[in-house]
Amino acid sequence: METNESQRSLISIDWRWLIVTYCFLVLFGLFPSFLAFGVGTLFRPLGFWWFTLWAGGGVAIISGYIGYRSRGVTILEPGFGSMLYAVTLLAAFEVPWKNAEGYRFIMFRIALVAFAFVIGCGAAAVGEWLRMRKEKKDLGS
């Protein structure tokens, strides 16, 4: 019975945490980046890789926090939230700058979105693991 409960928690999606993940990524990842150095600047050729690393780091930290902070298993929500975030970044800040030639890297963009999902889920899993470890420790003491 307990197994069924935990399985249901793992595959069901809490839309509220999904929204919170996405909004946290915008508010704590993208907006400070915008204030610090502007988002459009980073989407130009030289800045793109740096921005990918920067955004990937932000996704990892915030997804990890969501995994740690939420009750129950919350792994898919940060993953999907991160995907939405990656789509938002590409649609709002990169696509308007691109000409037709820029679209030959479309597979790369799709890979970025998938990568955001993987990072989001991975970081959330690490956050969950840290939370469980802390709870076990608290119970032990």
Place this chain on the structure above:
Amino acid sequence: MSQKTESSEFAPAFLWQVCVLSIIALSVMISSERVLFKHTPHYVEDPRTVLFPWVIAGMHTLENGLNAFAGKPARFPEAVVQARVLAAVLIGFVVCPGAFLLEWRRRRLNRDGAGGRSQLRGSSLLYGFSGVIALFVAASIIPISVISETSRQHVRQGLAVQDNRDLIINDIHFLALNIYQYRLLPRDLGGGNGSYRGYRLPEEMSRTNDATYSVSVTDHAVTIHAQSLLYPTASVEVKVDTTRRLAWWKFAGEFQ
């Protein structure tokens, strides 16, 4: 309802607050990228930063320098630039650190009273956002200071080397006049009578505050060698030909 939604982890108004704030933030970002920075009739591209006022000030200084170079008058910062600098100072150094420290103190004081995990609230958003900005600005201050000081030293050193090189080149031009004068004068008047042979560098011209000078003489050319006194590895070598033209400049060490 799944296990993770059974008890509310969010304060009642938290979800719509976070949604509204995100929409506002996204709107500001998209509109500023497309409207505010769309077209700037400046030589120097507008820096996108809002947090670092010195970058905006630096851009304006460069812009005025280039204006002066182009013969245009220096311009007073536009209202938008002034507003951005003021916003940068307020956000990065007053509002965010202040809000972060006050909320941090409040949480420290309430820590014992709150049992278990607290709900996510609007104040958590403010605390998190202020913390991110305050920590980012604080963390970036040290590398920015180191980099700017290193650049300043580099520029100062470069200017000093350039200054020394210019003074030596100036001295060499005077030496070349003296050497050519020797070639023109007849032997009765202490000259070379159409040759450089026999030329000796006058004692007072062989050493200045900037360098020491030596010459090697042939019939048709004199090679001047200047060794910098300020930068021992830096030197200049040049030939004075039969028409007093200075040719075959060679710069060594820091002068390269």
